[in-house]
Structures are given as structure tokens and as C-alpha cells.
Amino acid sequence: EDQVTQSPEALRLQEGESSSLNCSYTVSGLRGLFWYRQDPGKGPEFLFTLYSAGEEKEKERLKATLTKKESFLHITAPKPEDSATYLCAFRALSNAGGTSYGKLTFGQGTILTVHP
Amino acid sequence: NAGVTQTPKFQVLKTGQSMTLQCAQDMNHEYMSWYRQDPGMGLRLIHYSVGAGITDQGEVPNGYNVSRSTTEDFPLRLLSAAPSQTSVYFCASRTYKATNEKLFFGSGTQLSVL
Numbered sequence: 001e002d003q004v005t006q007s008p009e010a011l012r013l014q015e016g017e018s019s020s021l022n023c024s025y026t027v028s029g030l031r032g033l034f035w036y037r038q039d040p041g042k043g044p045e046f047l048f049t050l051y052s053a054g055e056e057k058e059k060e061r062l063k064a065t066l067t068k069k070e071s072f073l074h075i076t077a078p079k080p081e082d083s084a085t086y087l088c089a090f091r092a093l094s095n096a097g098g099t100s101y102g103k104l105t106f107g108q109g110t111i112l113t114v115h116p
Numbered sequence: 117n118a119g120v121t122q123t124p125k126f127q128v129l130k131t132g133q134s135m136t137l138q139c140a141q142d143m144n145h146e147y148m149s150w151y152r153q154d155p156g157m158g159l160r161l162i163h164y165s166v167g168a169g170i171t172d173q174g175e176v177p178n179g180y181n182v183s184r185s186t187t188e189d190f191p192l193r194l195l196s197a198a199p200s201q202t203s204v205y206f207c208a209s210r211t212y213k214a215t216n217e218k219l220f221f222g223s224g225t226q227l228s229v230l
Contacts, residue, residue, distance in 0.1 A: 034219075041224070043221030043224055044221045046218045046219060049218070089159075091217070103161055104161070106159040107158055
């Protein structure tokens with residue numbers, strides 16, 4: 001069964017303390033791995049898409065990486081404004097075509113809190 | 117830039133009542149979808165549509181109906197609300213273009229069924 005698991009469930013960091021969030025996935029064929037950020041009371045906001053093992057994407061203090069079994073979201077020197085829930089999701093190859101191209105399977109998220 | 121607009125933001129229903137959650141997007145996206153978000157469960161797909169007149173079921177469709185009469189609008193109907201439908205509902209849309217897989221989400225509707 002296709003599934004995705006995120007760890008840890010919650011992470012508290014001091015400002016400037018770098019760390020990583022993990023997204024482990026099991027899928028018969030991966031079409032894409034996505035990272036979203038969600039602030040309280042708001043909808044998820046797109047961060048990155050990764051398509052193949054070894055691929056990396058960066059945006060400000062965030063860097064996403066992908067292997068054949070997991071993805072990491074590395075946060076370098078975080079600031080309090082990076083506090084949010086970070087969601088990962090995948091799209092399976094079986095959902096790549098036809099009318100299923102938008103079906104994403106989401107993990108439960110990691111709640112990140114960065115203290116000043 | 118409106119993006120994806122959901123109404124209402126909050127709603128309280130009694131068991132058995134029906135209601136419609138509204139979703140509209142102004143980006144001319146072909147694909148629209150509804151997710152529900154429950155604590156510890158992640159976002160789960162309810163229904164989706166790839167264009168006007170075309171809808172399909174997602175992972176948790178029971179108790180919900182959808183229709184897509186225009187490109188812009190994709191309402192979600194609860195036929196007879198149950199406490200198990202207490203959740204936060206998100207509408208999302210994207211373009212069909214394979215080079216842009218970015219899903220745009222609305223701000224959500226928090227629904228409580230008593």
C-alpha cells in the first residue's frame with residue numbers, strides 16, 4: 001500500500017539551530033514528491049517538487065532532498081518566522097495520467113516551532 | 117489576486133442537516149479538488165474534477181457530493197451531516213500543465229457537526 005510517514009511529529013528549535021525533517025514514503029512508482037508549508041488557520045502553501053533520487057531544491061533557508069525511500073527538508077539557521085507545519089506528499093505514477101493527475105497522498109505533517 | 121476562495125470560513129451544523137461549501141478560483145485551472153484535514157490523519161482527498169462536467173471520487177467520498185458546472189466553481193455538498201464529518205475542509209486547484217504541479221489551496225472551512 002502506498003503511504004507516507006513524517007517524523008518527528010513536532011520539533012522545537014532555537015533560532016539559528018539547524019535541523020532536518022524526514023518524509024519516508026512507500027510507493028510502487030513515484031511521479032513526484034512535494035513539500036508544503038501550512039500556517040495556523042491557513043491552507044498549505046507550495047514549497048518544492050522533487051522528481052528523482054538525488055535531486056535537490058533550495059529556497060532561502062530551506063533545502064529539500066530526495067532519495068529512493070525518503071525526502072528531507074533541511075532548515076539552516078531557522079528564524080521564528082519559519083515556525084509552521086511542514087507537509088510532504090507524493091503523487092504515484094499510477095496517478096500520473098488520465099484524470100488522476102492531481103491526486104496527492106499527504107503525510108500527517110511536522111509541527112516546527114522556532115524560539116527566538 | 118484572489119486565487120482560491122472558500123466560504124464560509126466557519127460553520128456549525130446539527131446532525132442530519134445539509135449544506136454546501138463553496139469554492140471558486142480565478143486562475144482558469146482545469147483541476148479542482150476537495151480535501152479534509154483531521155488531526156494526525158493528514159489531508160485526505162474527497163472528490164476532484166478535471167474540468168466542467170467531469171468529477172471523480174477520491175479517498176473518502178462517502179457522504180459528500182460535488183458538481184462542476186463552470187471552470188471557476190466547485191461546490192462540496194454534505195447531504196446529511198454526521199459528527200464524523202467534523203473537520204477542516206480545503207479546496208485546491210492547479211493547471212493541467214505537467215511542468216507546473218503546484219497545488220493552490222484555499223484558506224479552509226472549519227466545520228463542526230453536533
